Amino acid sequence: MSGLEALQPRWTVAALGRRAAGLVLPRRSDYAGLSRSWRRDLAAGLTVGIVALPLALGFGVASGVGAAAGLVTAIVAGLVAAVLGGSHLQVSGPTGAMTVVLVPVVAHYGPEAVFALSILAGLLVVVMGLAGMGRLVSVIPWPVVEGFTLGIGAIIFLQQVPLALDTPRAAGVNAGLVALGTLEAADPRRAAVPLAVTVGVIVLMLVLGKVRRSLPASLIAVALATVVAEAARLPLARIGAMPASLPAPALPSWDAEALAAMFPSALAIAALAALESLLSARVADGMVQEVPRAHADRELVGQGLANMASGVFGGMPATGAIARTAVNVRAGARTRVAAASHAVVLVIVVLAAAPVVALVPTSALAGVLIVTALRMIDLRTARSIVRSSRADALVYVVTVAVTIVFDLVVAVQAGVAVAAFLALRAMSRVSGLRRLGVRELDAAEEDALLHEHIAVYRFHGALFFGGTKQFLDELTAVRGVRAIVLVLTDVRMMDASGANALGEIITSLQRRGMTVLLKGLDADQLRVAGAVGVLDAIGAAHYFHDLPAAVAHARHHVRHELDGRSLLDCAAVPTR
Numbered sequence: 001m002s003g004l005e006a007l008q009p010r011w012t013v014a015a016l017g018r019r020a021a022g023l024v025l026p027r028r029s030d031y032a033g034l035s036r037s038w039r040r041d042l043a044a045g046l047t048v049g050i051v052a053l054p055l056a057l058g059f060g061v062a063s064g065v066g067a068a069a070g071l072v073t074a075i076v077a078g079l080v081a082a083v084l085g086g087s088h089l090q091v092s093g094p095t096g097a098m099t100v101v102l103v104p105v106v107a108h109y110g111p112e113a114v115f116a117l118s119i120l121a122g123l124l125v126v127v128m129g130l131a132g133m134g135r136l137v138s139v140i141p142w143p144v145v146e147g148f149t150l151g152i153g154a155i156i157f158l159q160q161v162p163l164a165l166d167t168p169r170a171a172g173v174n175a176g177l178v179a180l181g182t183l184e185a186a187d188p189r190r191a192a193v194p195l196a197v198t199v200g201v202i203v204l205m206l207v208l209g210k211v212r213r214s215l216p217a218s219l220i221a222v223a224l225a226t227v228v229a230e231a232a233r234l235p236l237a238r239i240g241a242m243p244a245s246l247p248a249p250a251l252p253s254w255d256a257e258a259l260a261a262m263f264p265s266a267l268a269i270a271a272l273a274a275l276e277s278l279l280s281a282r283v284a285d286g287m288v289q290e291v292p293r294a295h296a297d298r299e300l301v302g303q304g305l306a307n308m309a310s311g312v313f314g315g316m317p318a319t320g321a322i323a324r325t326a327v328n329v330r331a332g333a334r335t336r337v338a339a340a341s342h343a344v345v346l347v348i349v350v351l352a353a354a355p356v357v358a359l360v361p362t363s364a365l366a367g368v369l370i371v372t373a374l375r376m377i378d379l380r381t382a383r384s385i386v387r388s389s390r391a392d393a394l395v396y397v398v399t400v401a402v403t404i405v406f407d408l409v410v411a412v413q414a415g416v417a418v419a420a421f422l423a424l425r426a427m428s429r430v431s432g433l434r435r436l437g438v439r440e441l442d443a444a445e446e447d448a449l450l451h452e453h454i455a456v457y458r459f460h461g462a463l464f465f466g467g468t469k470q471f472l473d474e475l476t477a478v479r480g481v482r483a484i485v486l487v488l489t490d491v492r493m494m495d496a497s498g499a500n501a502l503g504e505i506i507t508s509l510q511r512r513g514m515t516v517l518l519k520g521l522d523a524d525q526l527r528v529a530g531a532v533g534v535l536d537a538i539g540a541a542h543y544f545h546d547l548p549a550a551v552a553h554a555r556h557h558v559r560h561e562l563d564g565r566s567l568l569d570c571a572a573v574p575t576r
Contacts, residue, residue, distance in 0.1 A: 020130055023301040026083055029292075030336055037334040044331035044338040048091055049345025050216040051327050052078075055372070056346070057239060057357065058365035059094035062159055064106035065114050065316050067239045067357070067365075070094045072246065075346045077306040077318035082339035085302030086134075086295035087281040089288070091324040091339045092306055096156040096372060097148075097276050098269070098317050103159060104173040105265050115252040116259065117266050118317045122307030124270035125300050134278065134296025143385050143396040144415035145279060146378070151403025151411060153376030156369055163366035166194035166237050176404065194236055194363035197225050201367025218368045225364035226356075236361040242354040246347070249312045270304075273319045275412065277303045280320030287329045323372070391422040453482040454554045456547075460490040463498030482514060482561060483554035487547065489520030494528055503534045510537075515557045519544045 034041070052074050060070020074093035081092035102114060128134075158175040162168065162182045167190075170181025201221040208217035229236050259266075281294035299320075307317050328338055349357065386393045399415035449456060486502075494502075506516045516538055521529060529535055535543060544550040 020301075023129060023295075023298045024084060024305070030088065032335075034335050034337060037332075038337060040332035041335050041338040042341050044328050044333035045341025046345055047216070047331040048324055048328045048333075048338065048342040049349075050219050052091070052093060052321075052324055052342060053346060053349060054218045054222045054360075054365060054368045055321075055324070056094055057360065058369045059096065059099045060316065061163065061239065061362055061365055062156075062369060063094070063099045063102040063114075063316060065102065065111045067360075068242055069111075069114070069314060069316050071242070071346060071350060072313050073310045073315035073318050075246065075343045075350070076313045076315055077310040078346070079340055079343035080309045081277075081302050081306035081318070081320070082336045082343065083302075084298075084305055085277075085281075085320075085336075086297065086299030087284055087320070087325075088291050088294070088336050089284040089325060089329050089333055089339070090277070090281050090294070090299070090320045091328050091342060092277070092303065092318050092320050093324065094316055095276060095319050095321050096369070096376070097152045097272055098319055099159065100152055100155045100175070101265075101269055101272055102316060103175070105262070107171075107173060109258070109262060109265075112252065113258070113262060114316050115311045115314055116254065117262055117269060118311030118315065119252070119308045120259065120263070120266040121269035121273060121317055122304045122309075122311065124266060125273050125304030125307060127304075128270070128274055129297045129300030129302075129304060132297055133274070134298075134300050140275070140412065140416060141392075141395060141419045143392045144399050144412060144419060146381050146385060147396045147399025147415055148403045148411045150377050150382060151400045153373040154400075154404055156373035156376070160198075160366040160370050160373070163237075163362045164195055164198040164370070165191040166363060167191060174405070190235075193234055194361070197229065197234070197236065197361055197363040198367040198370065201225050201364050202371055205368070205371045218371070222360055222364045222368060225367075226360050229361050229364075230359060234361075236363055239358055239360045239362060239365075242350070242358045244351065244354045246350065247314045250314075251312065269317045271412075273303055273307060273317060274300055276322075277320035280322040280325050283322055284325050284329055287326065288334075291334055323375075391419075395419045395422065449551065449554075452555060453480065453558055454485070454551070455481045455483075456485045456487060456551070458487040458490060461492065463488075463491050463494040463502065482558045483517070484509060484514055485517045485519060485547070485550045485554055487519050488525070491521065491525060494521075494525045496528060496532055499525075499528045499532045499534055502529065503532055503537050506534065506537045515542070515554065517542045517544060517550045517554055519547055519550045 056074035158179040161179040167186040403411035
């Protein structure tokens with residue numbers, strides 16, 4: 001069977017259908033061990049539901065879509081991702097990172113556009129999962145991940161300024177400029193009360209966290225702030241009317257022109273949903289060992305379907321939530337029933353407590369989100385990265401700065417690009433040529449070869465587009481040599497650029513009357529070298545598998561040249 005024929009079954013409709021079904025359909029193994037862990041799973045679901053309630057409301061309000069949309073997202077996306085996702089412990093819903101992306105979208109297109117964006121972004125995430133892109137998150141460097149996490153925390157903090165002051169949000173997209181504009185427009189006398197509520201919630205959450213970590217500090221603080229606001233009849237903005245049931249599913253209005261204009265935003269949302277969900281799933285995998293590891297591609301498909309479902313029910317885009325996932329694991333969850341039951345807890349809140357939730361002051365939610373933001377700003381990690389190396393510090397600082405000034409997706413792209421550039425530069429610096437220290441030759445034999453106008457060079461490291469200039473400069477500076485043996489046994493990687501540079505070097509040396517012989521490429525490197533014409537440049541008789549044969553052939557060339565004989569008869573010399 002030819003290589004092409006071997007690939008064909010993979011791309012048939014039936015094969016793609018089987019792959020899609022394998023990534024979408026629930027499995028019996030998803031609930032292995034449920035008979036032993038169901039009590040812990042239900043208790044964990046209750047705990048996470050209590051923690052998720054104020055966060056869902058807060059992120060909905062902060063994004064500009066509304067508290068109801070945040071709650072719907074936590075319920076619908078949380079349930080769908082729990083059942084269909086690739087992680088057994090992941091809890092999904094609205095997150096701070098997604099809020100950061102949605103604020104400028106809502107400001108530009110209006111809240112209604114978010115529902116269509118959620119569906120479109122979800123479709124893109126499903127495609128990413130079906131295409132097998134789940135493993136790409138592993139190539140993102142740690143300083144990039146930590147950099148955009150700190151940047152997100154800073155932006156979430158700045159986004160709470162209008163809510164904390166009960167002041168209309170200033171015009172603009174950049175969170176820092178909007179916060180400054182809001183501060184300038186705020187009435188100090190009117191803003192004093194909501195600011196006091198925000199500070200009170202922050203202090204109470206921090207104190208409760210010190211007293212006992214298992215307490216639902218955010219819910220207690222918000223509930224107490226609501227009771228005080230009602231009892232004292234404080235002049236505070238409230239969440240307002242909440243639906244007493246889940247909205248009926250409906251497709252948002254589709255405007256082809258508007259969707260085309262919003263496609264870059266949908267792409268950014270999809271990239272963020274994929275990135276944050278996979279990172280969160282990886283965190284969950286590291287917290288517990290007895291639960292099966294997350295399936296990255298299935299996680300993407302599940303998150304994509306969760307986003308599509310959220311948009312159909314009037315919700316916002318969702319991702320895996322690292323903080324809620326960590327709470328779920330610490331509370332004893334061992335199957336996906338825990339994450340699913342957290343959505344049921346939130347449904348009960350909608351059905352039974354909507355009038356009470358409507359009374360919650362938005363400034364209290366601002367306090368919850370500020371604490372969330374502060375917990376994302378890990379100064380100890382920042383200090384560790386900055387002290388590790390200048391390259392890592394640069395990647396980290398660039399990622400943080402671009403996150404705050406531009407957006408998260410651009411920040412990840414910029415951070416990865418800077419990290420890749422620095423890695424390539426470092427690789428090119430440790431790659432190079434060595435004339436001395438060739439293992440197969442002792443110093444005396446090497447000196448003898450130099451007197452015979454023969455030089456043996458060993459290339460070490462990577463021969464790629466980032467290091468070819470140094471390679472070229474060193475070899476073209478060779479003088480007083482009639483034959484050069486290039487030992488490439490220590491070449492760890494060679495791309496087309498490196499092979500092309502090798503060919504140019506060989507041609508340049510041959511034009512100067514030198515004979516070039518190669519030794520030591522592996523099968524893959526030989527294929528690349530052959531494809532770009534390197535073997536044609538030297539001739540098959542000038543490639544060797546062992547150094548003594550190459551040296552003997554080089555001596556024969558030099559001897560013939562010094563004797564004034566034609567080099568054409570060298571083909572008669574045994575080369576192996």
